[in-house]
Amino acid sequence: FGGDYYKSSWFYYSLFSDFVKNQFAKALDGSTQNFVSLNMLRSFKLQVPKDKKVIKKICDILSSVDNLIEKTETLIAKYQSIKQGMMHDLFTRGVDANGQLRPPVDEAPELYKESELGWIPKGWDITLLEKCTSFLITYGIVQAGPHIERGIPYIRTGDMAGDHLLRETMLCTSNSIANSYKRSEVRTGEIVCAIRATVGKVLLIPPELNGANLTQGTARISPKDNINNIFLLWLLRSHLIQKEFQLSIKGTTFSEITLENLRKIRLCLPKNEKEQDFIANSLNSNERMIEREKRYLSKLLNIKTALMQDLLTGKVRVKPDKPEDTKS
Numbered sequence: 481f482g483g484d485y486y487k488s489s490w491f492y493y494s495l496f497s498d499f500v501k502n503q504f505a506k507a508l509d510g511s512t513q514n515f516v517s518l519n520m521l522r523s524f525k526l527q528v529p530k531d532k533k534v535i536k537k538i539c540d541i542l543s544s545v546d547n548l549i550e551k552t553e554t555l556i557a558k559y560q561s562i563k564q565g566m567m568h569d570l571f572t573r574g575v576d577a578n579g580q581l582r583p584p585v586d587e588a589p590e591l592y593k594e595s596e597l598g599w600i601p602k603g604w605d606i607t608l609l610e611k612c613t614s615f616l617i618t619y620g621i622v623q624a625g626p627h628i629e630r631g632i633p634y635i636r637t638g639d640m641a642g643d644h645l646l647r648e649t650m651l652c653t654s655n656s657i658a659n660s661y662k663r664s665e666v667r668t669g670e671i672v673c674a675i676r677a678t679v680g681k682v683l684l685i686p687p688e689l690n691g692a693n694l695t696q697g698t699a700r701i702s703p704k705d706n707i708n709n710i711f712l713l714w715l716l717r718s719h720l721i722q723k724e725f726q727l728s729i730k731g732t733t734f735s736e737i738t739l740e741n742l743r744k745i746r747l748c749l750p751k752n753e754k755e756q757d758f759i760a761n762s763l764n765s766n767e768r769m770i771e772r773e774k775r776y777l778s779k780l781l782n783i784k785t786a787l788m789q790d791l792l793t794g795k796v797r798v799k800p801d802k803p804e805d806t807k808s
Contacts (some may be wrong), residue, residue, distance in 0.1 A: 486532070486535050486539050487535075489539040489542075489543065490526075490528065490535050490538070490539055491526070493538075493539065493542050493788060493792060494526045494527070494528075494792055496788060497527075497788055497789070497792040497793065498793070499526075499527055499792070499793055500524060503525070504524075507520055527793060527794065529794070531800060533800030534798050534800050536800070537798050537799075537800050537801060538792070538798055541787060541791065541798075542784065542787060542788065542791070545783060545787065546784070548780055549777065549781065552773055552776055552777045552780060555773050556773045556774060556777065559769050559770045559773065560770060562766060563763065563766045563767065563770065564719075566762065566763060566766060567717070567763065568718075568719065569581055570759045570763065571714075571715060571718045571748065572598075572599070572720070573585075573601065574601040574603070574604060574755055574759070575755055575758050575759065579758050582601060595748065597720060597724075597746060597748050600748045601750070603750055603751055603752055603755070604748050604749060604750050604751070605748070605749055605751060606746055606747070606748055606749075607746070607747055608743065608745065608747070609742065609743055609744070609745040609746075610743035612707045612712065612747065612749070613701055613702050613703060613704060614702045614703070614704050614705075615663070615700070615702045616663070617700065617701055617739060617742055618663050618664055618699060618739060619664060619675060619694060619695070619696050619697070619698060619739065620634060620635075620661050620693050620694025620696065620698060620700070621634055621653060621657060621658070621660075621664070621693055621694065621695055621696070622696055623657075624651065624653040624657060624695065625653055625654060625657055627651045627652055628652045628653060628654050629652070630652070631652030631653050631654055631655065631658075632652055632653050632654070632655060632657075632658035632691070632692065632693055633650040633651070633652050633689060633692045633693070634650065634651065634653055634658070634692060634694060634695055635650065635672055635689070635692060635693070635694050635695065636650075636651070636695050636697060636698065637674045637676055637677045637678055637681075637695075637697040637698060640672070640678060640681050640698070641678075643683075643771075644683065644684075644686065645672070645683050645685065645686060645689055647686075647688045647689055650692075653693065658693050661693055661694075663700075664693055664700050665691060665692070665693055665700075666685045666689065666690075666691075666692055666693070666694065666700050667685065667690055667691070667702070668685055668686065668687045668689075668690040669684065669685060669709050670685045670700060670701060670702045670709070671683070671684060671700075671701040671702075671709065671712065671713055671716070672685060672694065672698050672699070672700065673698065673699045673701055673716070674697065674698055675697060675698065675736055675737050675738075675739070675742060676697035676734070676735070676736045677697065677735060677736075679725055679729050679735050679736060679737050680721075680722050680725035680726075682713055682716045683713075684709070684710075684713055697736075699739065699742060706753060707749070707756070708753065708756040708757055708760045710760035710761075710763075710764055711756040711757070711760040712747075713760075714760065715747060715748075720748070724745050724746055725737065725745065728741040728742070728744075728745065
């Protein structure tokens with residue numbers, strides 16, 4: 481039976497089953513505590529197959545899914561580490577006409593110049609964020625009023641918690657209120673920036689939010705035609721520019737950045753638009769790999785949840801391996 485390994489595994493997986501979760505919920509019902517005593521935990525019942533071979537089979541199935549989950553999480557962490565390294569190199573060294581990283585400044589100082597943000601490639605300039613936008617950077621609606629079904633969605637800092645803006649989670653305001661704030665009406669491909677709470681968090685406006693609005697905690701950044709919007713998005717996310725945000729934040733208990741300070745954020749930009757495009761495409765390519773693995777991870781977690789529900793409750797019967805199936 482493999483010693484106590486499968487007993488421990490069964491106990492571990494059972495703790496996440498609905499059968500045991502319901503016992504936790506019942507034990508905590510009406511209680512002000514958010515934990516159960518050890519004695520109460522010992523009184524919980526587990527559903528255990530009589531056949532030890534079935535226990536082994538189920539644990540092996542769940543363990544194999546866990547292994548896939550662990551490998552996928554490791555791969556995501558690897559890609560994220562690569563992304564951080566790429567962002568550092570691309571925004572400090574840039575790329576040459578062949579799409580190759582320039583040598584570091586200590587190896588080829590003639591390719592660089594000193595600036596307020598440190599050493600930058602000679603083909604780059606330091607400019608202010610407000611110089612890169614088509615419209616004045618501004619925040620949005622002061623008082624949105626009650627939620628209006630099928631109204632105009634508006635973006636709050638709370639809507640920016642994830643990696644993407646999701647239309648279905650947003651509150652909506654009336655057309656009349658939204659029309660009073662045309663200056664903060666966002667368009668597909670523009671950038672929204674959190675100016676309160678998670679100051680400096682930036683996300684891209686997706687097509688489904690074309691015409692949406694903002695609140696006082698978010699600001700509209702509309703890149704000029706000669707500025708690649710994806711390049712600007714990644715530049716604003718870089719450690720170099722996030723440090724600029726931190727230097728501009730006011731308040732200790734409630735973080736925020738004024739519009740004036742946001743407009744004066746210093747950026748380092750390549751004059752060559754093709755260089756902007758190459759950097760944007762490189763970082764987007766890496767991000768797509770991360771998102772692909774995250775989707776796969778989500779799928780694996782859903783599979784594991786379904787398997788646990790089916791296998792640990794006996795809803796789906798499992799046949800133990802036959803002796804010849806276990807031979808190597």
